[in-house]
Amino acid sequence: MPLFKRNPFGHYLFLKKWLIRVFGVISHGRYRKFNNLHIEGSEVLRNLPDKNVLFISNHQTYFADVAAMFHVFNASLKGRTDNINNIGYIWNPKLNIYFVAAGETMRAGLLPKIFAYAGSVSIDRTWRADGKDVNRQVKNSDISNIGKALKDGWVITFPQGTTTPFKPIRRGTAHIIKTFKPVVVPIVIDGFRRSFDKKGLNIKKRNVLQSMVIKEPLQIDYENEEIAEIVTKIEFAIEQHPSFLKVLSPQEAEEYLKEEEELNKQRTFWNS
Numbered sequence: 001m002p003l004f005k006r007n008p009f010g011h012y013l014f015l016k017k018w019l020i021r022v023f024g025v026i027s028h029g030r031y032r033k034f035n036n037l038h039i040e041g042s043e044v045l046r047n048l049p050d051k052n053v054l055f056i057s058n059h060q061t062y063f064a065d066v067a068a069m070f071h072v073f074n075a076s077l078k079g080r081t082d083n084i085n086n087i088g089y090i091w092n093p094k095l096n097i098y099f100v101a102a103g104e105t106m107r108a109g110l111l112p113k114i115f116a117y118a119g120s121v122s123i124d125r126t127w128r129a130d131g132k133d134v135n136r137q138v139k140n141s142d143i144s145n146i147g148k149a150l151k152d153g154w155v156i157t158f159p160q161g162t163t164t165p166f167k168p169i170r171r172g173t174a175h176i177i178k179t180f181k182p183v184v185v186p187i188v189i190d191g192f193r194r195s196f197d198k199k200g201l202n203i204k205k206r207n208v209l210q211s212m213v214i215k216e217p218l219q220i221d222y223e224n225e226e227i228a229e230i231v232t233k234i235e236f237a238i239e240q241h242p243s244f245l246k247v248l249s250p251q252e253a254e255e256y257l258k259e260e261e262e263l264n265k266q267r268t269f270w271n272s
Helices: 013-032 042-046 064-077 087-091 110-117 140-152 171-180 227-237 242-247 251-265
Strands: 036-040 054-056 097-102 120-123 154-157 185-192 210-215
Touching: 013 036, 013 054, 013 064, 013 110, 036 064, 036 242, 042 064, 042 210, 054 064, 064 087, 064 097, 064 154, 064 185, 064 210, 087 097, 110 120, 120 140, 140 154, 140 171, 185 227
Parallel strands: 036 210, 054 154, 054 185, 097 120, 097 154
Antiparallel strands: 185 210
8 A cells, every 4th residue: 555645535544544553452452351342243244335335323422332333344344253353353454434423523632633534524513513502504515525435435424413312313314325325234332331431432331241233234215215214214223213212111211311311411521
């Protein structure tokens, strides 16, 4: 690989590779030693095209979710089946993996800026900024950048735009699907909010069973399905449709949502 080769966002691939290697080694024990990451469906990853793939997932922490996906994706592409054993897979990582993240989060401190270089497609949220609810127009440049990332490789997005469970799916994700027609792969994660803090940087509890289920690509009629239909399909695929709350008792559901809502208010942690 040429030393000064860049990706479509101007990032040097040589530097990006080393960042993924270093942070991959640092974070590996968080899913293999302190906690146990149970994986299902890694074979799905090996059957995907190299470009124009959109991963949609529920969201539990700011960074631990994405880091785990980088591990699982690279391990699977190097022949591991439902495991991330033997960290050697990270030596030659897939470099065209991106993740969609709020720009204010990725700009708030040195560490997030380093993470951003490793693969962030930063966008300005239309519904929230600086811990407050807002209502602003979607930036065409944000849509363009997501399309640029899809054209180059794989993109991870969290269509609820928040770590609070069972929040509505943002319609923008459905518009992205309609516009760029990617292969859409659902991922369902669990256990991350119990094992990590809100940032996903500090281990909150050990010996937690974390899980990541990679599902088969969604069947989508890009031309004829309405935005609302795609939104509903996403809700069920990542198991965030309100009907999934029925597995909890009313009291459990109320307490669970209240706890997560309180945690989600802590959006100024980078400046604290």
